[in-house]
Amino acid sequence: MKKKSLTWEQAKIVSHEHSHALIKAVPGSGKTTTLVKRVERLVKAGVDRRSILILQYNKSAQLSFKNKLKIALNSDDVPEVRTFHSLAFEIVRRGEKQKIIKRKTLLRPEDPRYSNLINEAYQAGFDQGSGYIPINDIEDLELFISRCRAKAVSPQDVMADPIFADEKPEYIRAFTRYCELLEENRLRTFDEYLIESASLLRSTQQIIENFRHIIIDEYQDVNLVQHEMIRFLATEETSVMAVGDLNQCIYEWRGARPDFIGGLFERHFKQTTVFHLSCTFRFGHTLSLMANSVIKRNSTKLERLCVSHPSTPKTEVTLRFDNCLSKVLPSISEFDGSIAILSRTNASLAEAEIALRLAGVPYCYLDGKSSALAKRREVGVLVVGVLLCLYGNLNELVSHPDKRALIFGFLWGADFRFEKGKFNEALNGIMARDADMWAVLEGSISASSEQKELVRALINLCDKEREETPAAEVLAHLKLSGLIDGVGAGTAIRTRSNDEKRGVVRIEDLLASSKIDARTFLDLILYTEQPSEGSDPLVLSTLHGSKGMEWDNVVVIGLEDEEFPGGKLRDDFKAIELEYEPITEDEIQEERRLFYVGITRAKRRLTLVVPEDEGLNRWLNNSWDSTPRKPPIATRFVYEAGLTASTSTSKVIYECITPAQQSGMSGFHQWYLKDLRRLKV
């Protein structure tokens, strides 16, 4: 294999000698390559391998880095490469052994004891009996707890902390009970391991050996506790090197603190040298220019632009104006190389799933899941509704593997109001073979006249449609029955309930444009087999999930401004009754970073599937890259990307630019050219 020669930016980091270092790296800038080279140089210069610690953000990054080190050092004896969690386990284990802290057991999220514990905490906090608790409410509580744990705050601290002043007191009570239950049962979750190890490092000398060099990757995603661990781990002699990209911080809502990389690191670690890795090896000039153009709209000062190395492919960026995925996706599946479809919301991924099934294109989710359709509530409502319309019963589901998920979705997503504690009874009742669904429902929902009316309307729909009836028509009848009105109503978080409502609209559009009949719709959802392992299917992922990944072809869908970044709804948006989701400027900036992360995953081709939008055409025709004043139809981020100007500038760069061409460019594009020259690549 041809050896890569390092850029001067990379070489400076590799040879950095003393003091702490902060590396600000753009996507695909060879961070791993540079860090591996640095460790190789340290070891070759005689630094003891055991005095070097590398911290990676997750298990797969840790394994991959370790393998690269083994190859570089031509040995299995490599420095310690750990995740924050594995380091915390080791420190806590030593603390327990030395009897400094109590012995406790790890409580993993998949352990049934965990769900019992969180349910009990919820019931205590919300003063609720032992009835059914919606999964989303539990998730909201978990998010609240993880935000508290990321800052290592106790329930007493939360009560006193003005940051939490707007939180519901129920959450604080539930959090208090959660902490008590962990203590009573001598259990620790992953969060407690981090917190206790930070506290052990602070209070106990020599709980773990001293490291001469500590290197931490993805620093933009560390939370306060992890940052504190590093501070207490470092001695006078330690040189700490943190690597990250402020513009890729997308986990602030979970407690990540971009301000560490944005200034606090340098304040806490004196005499830090700041380095930049501003040359990407992943994508070409058009995409670099667009990514810079979007991210410069954030308030964080852009110190360096992301600049493409000449060895990168000439990434092609295209906009596909289309409101219907079933027209767009079949042609995308013909692209050469790896393909990913990325979306801000799960509703759009569900639509993509159905469109791909319709086109017979194999796919899977990034985490290996073959489908998420059956678990979506609106899908449960539609499948059960269509089955009732066609056959008057749910016999077809009797031995279907997704029976429980679909009936759960139906019961939860439809507009039923259950008597306290009766939801599970209804679910189990309808699941039973030969169940009388109507009797079960009537025995468990409230006795109000609207609820009785809903059941009657459903009974009236039974057996009234034929398999050949267009699915869109059946769906329209279901809507008239009032069944769909409840979709999204039961979820506590507005963004989630809107996601389910959008799911209905997306499926509605898809059925209307594809003109499939009701039976085909059921077959698509219930019987489409996904390829088993081994083949190389197209990948679906949320934008959050795509972080750290790259594909030859990236297709971003769900690019409507009211969905991404969300916030103020357009006045003309009448398709569904979405609830207003107020969004702050900080949240818009985080969404913008998410768009930046998503588009910078592409190597050879980026396709942005946007809704028809006259405004965007105007922006493209005028080569503008500003943020539209009024919320547009297509996401504002596509407006800001300035595709037209980026394409023409990149064309002249590839064709060798003349001074006259350069002087006609915007100041921003001239800055890009200056940086390109400065990099001397």
Ligand SMILES: Nc1ncnc2c1ncn2[C@@H]1O[C@H](COP(=O)(O)OP(=O)(O)OP(=O)(O)O)[C@@H](O)[C@H]1O
């Ligand atoms: N100096 C170089 N010359 C040519 N190619 C390089 C150089 N440095 C890195 N690369 C290539 O760039 C690609 C990205 O490198 P690497 O995986 O180290 O980046 P990364 O910054 O860790 O990526 P990410 O942040 O997305 O995980 C790899 O294919 C690598 O071989």
